[in-house]
Amino acid sequence: MAVIPFSSGPSSSLSRPSASPWRTLALGLGCCATLAVGGLVMPKWLTFLITMAAANGLVSLGIVVLMRGGVVSFGQGMVFALGGYTAALVFNKLGFTDALGLTLAGGTLAALVAAPFAPLLSRYRGIFFAMLTLALSMVTYGLLMKLDMLGGSDGFNLGRPTLLGYALPDAQVGYILYLLTIAMATVMALLARVYFDSTRGLITLAVRENELRVEYLGGSVRQAMVINFILAAFCGGLGGALAVMALGHIDPGFSFWTTSGEFVFVAILAGWQSVIAVFVASTALEVVRSFSSSYFPNTWQLALGLFLLFVIRFLPRGIGSLWIKRGAR
């Protein structure tokens, strides 16, 4: 492992980035606005694809939050499902139909459920963290499969949400959910950037490099891990709620390990350096998935696997490394 001098100058990978925050903000809002306007002329399948990409990207953003601390969760399907089921149940059982409210409810509940597990999980690293989170998501999957109240293995449908008191008309419901999703993704992406550049975000990076030194320097590794895990759960819950509203249906497959595998796939594809790369990677996955499932319906998993291998082999630090320069490592 490379030695990281803590007191080094701006060349260190642990120093605050030199890009001005205003530029990042302008870039984020610019992307969001371009997509919003572009959505007016896009065909329906493309807006749906981007909606799903942004919703799934939020879950992967959570994994990136964890990855910056050196751990990868193979069970983000759990928080994805928690967010989705929360939104769907609040909609169906409580009659609360506001899309924004449902999204926040999904995120909040996922974070609340994850919170008691966070101190336990914060003790684990590497493969054990991955497997324990996988176990949690599979327990959730098993529960959801067996709970007839929640539709069992078939899941259930939910109707059309409203937004800020307005009913969404037939023609525009897809576009408005698309707007909501990209707006939410933009907000979370900007917040993630702020968090990554904050002191705690930088401590997380230091944990990735060397935990013991962080402790000696007075930082709390466990606290950083706990907070990261809860934040990741919040992101995952938001993603789940947005995805379920776009799909109109939820089933236990949300929590299955292959779903989690795809989120990890996107996070690895993106790398841990760039936030926007997460959404680029998520879109890439959706594009590969939808094209290969329509052109090679029987071998789309094969295509996905080859794509994944190709990325790991030739872009080991993720697509984010294409535009973020390698630090002094």
Add this chain to the structure above:
Amino acid sequence: MSSLLTILIDGLTYASWLFIVALGLTLVFGVLKILNIAHGSFYALGAYAAASFVGWAATMKWAPGFTLVAMLLAAVAVAAVVAPLTERGLLRFFYGRDEVLLVLVTYAMFLIMEDVTKLIWGANPYYVSEPYGLFGNIDIGHQTYVGYDFVLVLLAAVVGLVVWWGLNRTRQGKIVLAVIHSSEIAASMGVNVSRVYMLAFSIGIFLAALGGAFTAPMISVQPGVSVGVIIVSFAVVIIGGLGSIEGAALGALIVGLARSLAVHLAPVAELFSIYCVMAIVLMFRPEGLFQRIQSRKI
């Protein structure tokens, strides 16, 4: 009382094939440091190959007893053909990378193999019921048990002993242990590390395929078997401690019994039970039951 016996025997049968599969997983992790998600796909490959081989054995009019040989040959074929191909052709390019990244590489392998098995064998289920009746039935108390299940337990015991003996009592095994301990030092002492990797990977895959081949008569071989198996065998090796033979044995027993208890007493909790056990074990023994303490880098 008799239901307790049934639970025990069911658990033991389940544990026996699970042990064979998990042993392969733990061996591959021990030597190559790869937690192989595609292990379940090799299990499925073994089961499919067994279906084909037993079918051929039937068309060639082999005696029914030889279907066992056909199943063994199926496992050998998978290990001899597919394992070196994946290890040399794919995995070796990723050695030394982050453990979690390697998990993802095997995840990609899993995706690819899912479709490849579907391309070769189609999506329809195969049934290999022939060997299941070979050993007749055994009456214990008021219950009747299938003889094949007990043969499976015997097979698991034999496989476990052979692997243990091979690792701890033979020259080749000592070399493998040396590579597990430190591949760099082993290499500098003249050990051909990449050969050991290939050997260990092939044996691991052979065990997965063997598990698949010998459970093929008990299940319907169809797409999706790999997904379930990998999840359960992960639980086994995590409970036992990654890279430990004794751990895999104990883990398989624990998982087998937990599952059969759940199936008999609270069927809704089948999948749930395995993971609860795993979570509980990890809470108290974070590295699994048999994992040696590892030194920490400062």
